Structures are given as C-alpha cells and as structure tokens.
Amino acid sequence: MNLPALSTKDIVYIALFAAVIAAMALIPPIPVPVIPVPITAQTLGVMLAGSILGGWRGMLAVLLFLALVALGLPLLPGGRGGMAVFAGPTAGFLFGWPLGALVVGLLMERFWGKVDIVLAFIFNVIGGIAVIYAIGIGWLVLMVGADPLSVVTGSAAFIPGDLIKAGIAAFVAVTVKRSYPIIARRA
Amino acid sequence: MIAAFHHAETPVHRLRPGVKIAAVFMGATLAFVFANWIALAILASGVLVLYVIARIPPALALAQIRPALLILVAIFALHAIFDDWLFGLFVVARLVVIIVLAALVTLTTRVSEMVAALEIGLGPARHIGIDPSRVALAVAMAIRFIPVIATQAAAIREAQAARGLHRSFVAILVPLVIRSLRMADSVAEALDARGFETKERVGKDSATIDSQQKPSVEAVERVVD
Amino acid sequence: MIEIRDVSHRFEERTVLQDLNLSLRERRIAVVGANGSGKSTFARLLNGLVVPGSGKVFVDGLDTKAKGREVRRRVGFVFQNPDNQIVYPIVEEDLAFGLRNIGISGAELKERIDAELARFGLTHLRNQSAHLLSGGEKQLLAIAGVLVMRPSCIVFDEPTTMLDYRNKRMIARFVSDLEQQVIMVTHDIELIMDYDRVIVFDEGRVVADDRPGTATQAYIQRMSVA
Numbered sequence: 001m002n003l004p005a006l007s008t009k010d011i012v013y014i015a016l017f018a019a020v021i022a023a024m025a026l027i028p029p030i031p032v033p034v035i036p037v038p039i040t041a042q043t044l045g046v047m048l049a050g051s052i053l054g055g056w057r058g059m060l061a062v063l064l065f066l067a068l069v070a071l072g073l074p075l076l077p078g079g080r081g082g083m084a085v086f087a088g089p090t091a092g093f094l095f096g097w098p099l100g101a102l103v104v105g106l107l108m109e110r111f112w113g114k115v116d117i118v119l120a121f122i123f124n125v126i127g128g129i130a131v132i133y134a135i136g137i138g139w140l141v142l143m144v145g146a147d148p149l150s151v152v153t154g155s156a157a158f159i160p161g162d163l164i165k166a167g168i169a170a171f172v173a174v175t176v177k178r179s180y181p182i183i184a185r186r187a
Numbered sequence: 188m189i190a191a192f193h194h195a196e197t198p199v200h201r202l203r204p205g206v207k208i209a210a211v212f213m214g215a216t217l218a219f220v221f222a223n224w225i226a227l228a229i230l231a232s233g234v235l236v237l238y239v240i241a242r243i244p245p246a247l248a249l250a251q252i253r254p255a256l257l258i259l260v261a262i263f264a265l266h267a268i269f270d271d272w273l274f275g276l277f278v279v280a281r282l283v284v285i286i287v288l289a290a291l292v293t294l295t296t297r298v299s300e301m302v303a304a305l306e307i308g309l310g311p312a313r314h315i316g317i318d319p320s321r322v323a324l325a326v327a328m329a330i331r332f333i334p335v336i337a338t339q340a341a342a343i344r345e346a347q348a349a350r351g352l353h354r355s356f357v358a359i360l361v362p363l364v365i366r367s368l369r370m371a372d373s374v375a376e377a378l379d380a381r382g383f384e385t386k387e388r389v390g391k392d393s394a395t396i397d398s399q400q401k402p403s404v405e406a407v408e409r410v411v412d
Numbered sequence: 413m414i415e416i417r418d419v420s421h422r423f424e425e426r427t428v429l430q431d432l433n434l435s436l437r438e439r440r441i442a443v444v445g446a447n448g449s450g451k452s453t454f455a456r457l458l459n460g461l462v463v464p465g466s467g468k469v470f471v472d473g474l475d476t477k478a479k480g481r482e483v484r485r486r487v488g489f490v491f492q493n494p495d496n497q498i499v500y501p502i503v504e505e506d507l508a509f510g511l512r513n514i515g516i517s518g519a520e521l522k523e524r525i526d527a528e529l530a531r532f533g534l535t536h537l538r539n540q541s542a543h544l545l546s547g548g549e550k551q552l553l554a555i556a557g558v559l560v561m562r563p564s565c566i567v568f569d570e571p572t573t574m575l576d577y578r579n580k581r582m583i584a585r586f587v588s589d590l591e592q593q594v595i596m597v598t599h600d601i602e603l604i605m606d607y608d609r610v611i612v613f614d615e616g617r618v619v620a621d622d623r624p625g626t627a628t629q630a631y632i633q634r635m636s637v638a
Contacts, residue, residue: 008383009375011321015328016336016371020364022329023337041356052364064329071301072191072293073330080254082191082293083211087285088255089262144262144278147269154261172360180365324499324509331501334543373496376461377554380489381497382481382513382561 006057013053013182017061018068021045022075042077044165046097047128050104051120051173054183058105062098069094092139096132103127108173112183120170128169129162193294199241200295204304207292215285227281234288241295251290252283259283302326324383328374339366413437414458414487414565414595419467421453428453430616432467436595442604442624443597444631445613454613455569455597459487472564485514488558488566488592492573494550495543503545503553504529504538510557528556532586548579552586565593572600601628 006014024041045065050058065075074081086094104127111119133155141148177183199207218230238248252259259279266275302323309319343362352358414436421429429450436458445451456462457469460476460483469476471483491497500506507525511517516524529535532552537545545553551571558566568587572580584603587594596604604610610627612620612634620630 005316006321008378009371011325012328012371012375012378013368015325016332016367016374018325018329019332019336020367022333023340023363026337026340044356044360048360048364052368064325067305067326068329071305071326072296072298074191075333078254082290083208084251084286084290084293085254087211087215087282087289089258089282090255143282144265145274146262146265150265150269154265168356168360171357172364175357175361176364176368180368182368327500327505327509331499331542334541335495338543370496373491373493374499377489377491377497378499380459380461380484380491381510381557382484383509 010057014057014061014064017049017053017058018064021049021062021065022068022073025075025077043097043128043132043162044169046101046132047104047124047166047169048172050101050106050127051108051124051169052176052182053105054109055102055105059098059102062101066094066097089140089143090136092143093132093136095139096135099135100127100129100132103131109183115174115177117170117174120173121166124166124169124173125163128166129159191290191293192297193241193243193247195242195295197241197295199237199291202295204292204296204301205308207296208304211285211289211292214288218281218285222277222281224277227277227284230288231280231284234284234291237291238287241291243291243294247294248287248290251287251294255282255286298330332370335370336363336367339363413472415470416457417468417470419457419464419469421450421457421462421465423453428616429457429464432618434611434618434621436593438608439593440604440607440609441593441595442607442610443595443613444599444601444604444610444628446635449613450616451597451613452569455489455567455595458565458567458595459484459489461489485561486564488561488563490551490555490558490566490568490571492570494547494554494574497554497557498542498550501542502538503534503540503542506542506553506557507560510560514561516560524560528560532556546579547575548582551575551579551583555583555586563592565595566590568594568596568598570598571596572598572603601631604628 021042024045046062049061052058053061069075069081069085070083072082076085085091104123107123107127108115108120111123115123137148137151137155140146140151144151214230214234218227259282262282263272263275263279266272266278305326306319306323309317309322312319340359340363343359343366347355347358350358414434416432416434416436419429419432420427432454443451443454453462457464457476458471460469460471460480463469463477463480471487474483474486476483498506500509504525507528508521511521511524525538526535529538532555534549534552534556537549542550542553555566555571571587572583575583580600580603587596587603588606596607598604605624605628607624610620610622610624610631611618612627612631614634619634620627622630
C-alpha cells in the first residue's frame with residue numbers, strides 16, 4: 001500500500017476536519033418528528049469528510065478522529081471515548097466509518113464534474129450507510145453470535161435517520177462545492 | 188479537555204501504553220478462542236486484579252459499562268428469545284470483560300503518553316511512506332483546533348438562532364465547513380512560513396489567495412435560505 | 413535586504429500588483445493601503461509565500477522562487493489571525509515545534525524555549541492550553557514562534573487588526589523592541605508614525621513612498637475620497 005503524497009495543506013485539512021467531526025458531537029441531537037431515534041451529527045461528519053475532502057483525505061480525517069477517541073478523548077456523543085468504545089458490540093460501526101468516508105470520497109472524486117445533489121445523496125447512501133452498516137452488522141454478528149437477520153431488522157429503526165443525514169450531507173457538499181471546491185484543487 | 192484518565196501512582200499506570208494495548212488484544216483474542224465459562228472466569232479475575240492494583244474505585248469501574256448497557260441487554264434478550272439464554276449470558280459476560288479491560292487502558296494512561304506511544308508505534312510505518320512526526324503533528328493540530336471549531340459552531344448556532352435556523356443542520360454546517368476550510372488554508376500558510384514544508388513552492392502552486400478574493404462567509408451564509 | 417524588481421502579479425484574471433520596483437533596507441517599514449490594494453499579496457512576496465507572476469524578488473541575494481525555504485528562514489511572517497498560527501495545544505509545545513523544524517533538540521531546545529517565554533512574559537503560561545490565551549497573548553506566542561527561527565527580518569500582516577486596544581498597544585511595544593528589520597502591513601496609522609518609511613498601495617501600485625508624515629497624508633487623502 002502506498003499512500004498518495006500529502007502536502008502541508010492536506011495534513012491541515014485532515015486535522016481540521018477531524019476537529020470538525022469532533023465539534024459535531026457538541027451539536028445537540030435534533031429530534032425529527034417521524035423518526036424513532038434523534039439524529040446525531042457525527043455520522044453526518046463522516047459522510048461530509050468524504051464528500052468534501054475526497055476519498056483518501058476524508059478517510060484519513062475520520063481515522064484521525066477515531067485515533068483521538070482511542071487515545072482517550074471524550075469525543076463521541078455523551079462524552080464517550082477511550083479504548084472501551086472499540087471493544088463493544090457496536091464498535092463495528094465505528095470501524096466502518098473510515099471505509100465509508102473513503103467510498104463516498106472516491107465516488108465524489110470520480111464523478112466530480114457531474115455531481116449534483118441527487119448523485120451526492122446516492123454516494124452518501126452507498127458509502128455512509130451501506131458500507132458502514134455492512135461492517136457494523138458483520139462485527140455485531142461475529143462478536144455476539146446473533147442471527148444476522150434479527151440484527152438487520154433491529155438496525156432498521158436507524159435507517160430513516162441516516163437517510164436524512166445522507167440528504168443533509170449531500171446538500172452541504174454541493175453547496176460548499178459551489179463556493180469552495182477542495183476536490184477540484186487536487187487536479 | 189477532560190479525558191477519562193484516573194490519576195494514581197500504580198504499576199499499571201507506569202506500564203508502557205504499547206504493553207497495555209497488546210494485553211487488551213491478547214485478552215480479547217483469548218476470550219474468543221477459548222469460548223467457555225472457565226476461561227472467561229480466569230480472564231475476568233485477571234481484569235479484576237488489575238483494577239485493584241490500579242486503584243480504580245469500583246463505581247468508576249462499573250461506569251465503564253454504562254454506555255453499552257442498553258445494547259448488552261438487547262443482545263441478551265435476542266438470545267433468550269431466539270436460542271439459548273445461557274449462551275446469551277455468556278456472550279454478554281464476555282463483552283463486559285473485554286470492554287472493562289479495554290477501559291483500563293484509558294483510565295491508566297494519559298493522552299500525551301498515548302500520543303507518544305503512537306508516534307513510536309508508527310516507526311515501522313515509514314516503509315510505506317507514513318511519517319510519524321507528521322502524524323504526531325496532525326494529532327496535535329486536531330486536538331488544538333477542536334475547541335476553536337467548537338466555539339465557531341456555537342457562534343454560528345447563535346447567529347442562526349436569530350433567524351430561527353438554529354435547528355437546521357445545513358444552516359450550521361455550511362458556514363462551519365467553509366470557515367474551517369478557510370482556517371485550514373491560513374494554518375497551512377503559517378506552517379509554511381514557520382519552516383514546515385513538504386515541497387518547494389514554484390510558480391503557480393505558490394499563489395495564495397488574498398482573503399478578499401474568496402467569497403465572504405456572510406454571502407455563503409445567506410445562500411442557506 | 414529585500415529587492416523587488418519589475419514585479420507584477422495577477423490572480424484569476426485580476427491584476428493584483430503592477431510594476432513594483434523597490435529596495436527594502438530601512439529598519440522600520442510600513443505598508444498601508446485599502447483592502448484589495450494588494451498590500452497583503454505584497455507582504456507575501458517578501459518571504460516567498462507568493463512567487464511573482466513576472467519579475468523577481470531577492471532576499472539577501474536569494475531568489476524567492478528558487479530558494480524559498482532559505483528565504484523563509486531569514487524572513488519570518490506573522491499573520492493577522494492569532495489563532496491560525498498556533499498549531500500545538502499547549503503553549504510550550506508550539507514553541508518546541510518551531511525549534512524542532514530547524515533541527516534544534518535536547519538541552520538547547522529547552523534553553524531557547526525558556527528564553528523566548530521569558531522575553532515575552534509568557535513563562536507563567538507555558539503549560540496553558542492555547543485556546544485559553546487572550547488574543548494578544550496568542551499573537552505574542554505567534555511572534556515568539558517566528559523569532560525562534562532567528563530571522564533577520566519579520567513581516568507582519570495586520571497583526572493588530574483583530575485585537576482590542578490594550579492588546580494592540582502591547583503588541584506595538586514588543587514589535588518596537590525587535591532588533592530585526594520589521595515590515596508592517598497595517599491599517600493602524602498610530603502604530604507606524606515613528607517608522608523610517610511608509611509605502612502606500614492603491615490598486616496594486618505604489619502611490620506614495622516617503623517618511624511617515626508625508627506618506628500617511630497621501631494615504632488619508634485617498635481614503636477620504638469615497
């Protein structure tokens with residue numbers, strides 16, 4: 001594996017976006033009428049990392065964020081942090097985050113010229129939901145010996161909220177792209 | 188920023204972070220390889236002894252499980268309903284032991300020690316092009332800017348509240364992201380000026396943008412309507 | 413000594429700087445002008461952060477295009493926003509970072525940090541979180557971070573614009589004590605009245621270049637023409 005060379009700016013973008021993801025934990029969850037679970041901002045941050053910084057930088061930003069959590073900083077909702085977070089049954093969803101950002105980012109980069117809100121939404125669903133859930137559910141099944149089907153049904157309650165997040169991330173990404181395109185600068 | 192570190196002077200605290208993390212991985216692996224009650228009991232006693240040596244108050248130890256409590260109950264219920272409640276109990280017990288063991292690392296290791304250990308641990312990564320000192324810088328910068336960006340987020344929220352938009356993620360995120368990216372450009376400039384460089388600036392690459400030439404944040408905030 | 417020869421610079425279809433020919437040798441030089449006059453871009457020519465589209469800039473004989481790294485060792489740069497210049501969470505660590513960049517470590521590292529902290533009256537803040545400092549303290553830290561590189565010249569790009577009056581005066585005091593050549597881009601006329609030379613920019617050109625009294629008159633006149 002050979003990582004693409006990172007410039008000073010890349011390192012700063014990655015570090016600051018990791019800080020943005022952390023700061024998003026401080027935006028209180030917003031209850032939405034129809035949804036059973038209030039929407040927390042952080043997975044939104046993961047989708048944004050990929051959408052705005054692109055595949056590799058987005059993934060590294062999310063990895064950096066998770067590293068900070070592992071180091072002991074209370075950056076997850078509720079002030080959670082430390083190694084215990086990665087030992088629990090839902091840790092798989094966290095492991096899925098960097099990969100999810102990578103997928104969203106690579107898709108955004110690949111279709112950068114044509115990206116509009118619909119495409120952005122689709123990419124966020126693929127990377128931000130499908131990929132993350134696949135890994136999260138896989139891990140859960142492994143750790144817990146549960147029947148995959150029941151786990152999937154159990155996770156269903158969170159999907160509507162995540163779809164809304166994907167929509168928000170798409171809108172934000174497209175808006176930011178208009179005035180401050182980062183991905184284009186690479187080329 | 189307050190981390191979950193519990194200060195005390197014990198052998199566990201003095202252990203190198205790398206050793207502690209390795210111990211967690213080993214413990215977790217053993218718990219899964221030897222998936223039986225006896226092995227689990229042995230592991231659990233080991234963890235208990237470590238907690239005693241580390242002088243962690245029992246209340247604090249129990250608190251480590253609290254975040255996962257709901258889902259642990261759900262897992263037990265799942266097994267109790269669909270297959271074997273005893274197996275469900277074992278699965279939950281195993282998770283508890285591993286979570287509590289992992290928590291001990293965070294309780295007994297300062298963030299700065301972890302960062303130093305990370306930098307050392309990444310040493311071999313040089314061979315695949317990862318520079319540990321740049322990773323250390325990235326970690327430090329992220330920590331440094333979390334309060335800065337959090338303050339900005341709060342300020343934006345306040346400003347948007349005046350327009351009734353404080354509950355709109357978009358109204359907060361668009362300005363926040365743009366400001367953070369602009370901040371990143373300035374910080375990168377400052378880093379270059381301080382002698383931290385990864386490539387020579389030549390010709391076009393070096394054009395930095397006059398702050399007046401970017402769209403003003405206010406203009407962008409108005410876009411979100 | 414900084415030489416600017418036949419420099420013009422465009423950015424995205426717009427001409428930002430035109431036909432500049434200057435030799436900067438004086439000990440205290442001010443650069444003033446309206447927003448958009450090109451003064452910030454001009455400042456960045458001086459340490460090679462910006463390389464001119466046409467023409468050349470020489471710092472002590474070094475071409476900023478070819479020898480950017482060495483140029484930036486000799487010419488320090490302090491930016492407008494104090495926050496964006498501090499990259500480590502703790503005051504002492506940030507100073508250490510600058511020193512490590514130029515290869516200093518061990519006992520000398522500690523000595524230099526102690527010296528800089530003492531000089532700026534920041535010793536009591538050495539273990540403080542950077543984000544708890546006042547704007548003025550942050551700017552002092554930024555200046556200290558630049559000084560550890562022992563530059564021969566320091567360029568300031570509106571260092572006091574974001575500070576309150578008291579912090580402005582504090583920064584002004586420290587800057588006036590600096591041994592290095594100081595080139596100060598600013599809006600604050602008060603700061604520069606005792607400078608050796610004031611250069612006034614307007615629309616990318618130098619429209620006045622004189623002692624403070626005369627040049628600032630020209631500047632004020634232009635500012636008053638709405």
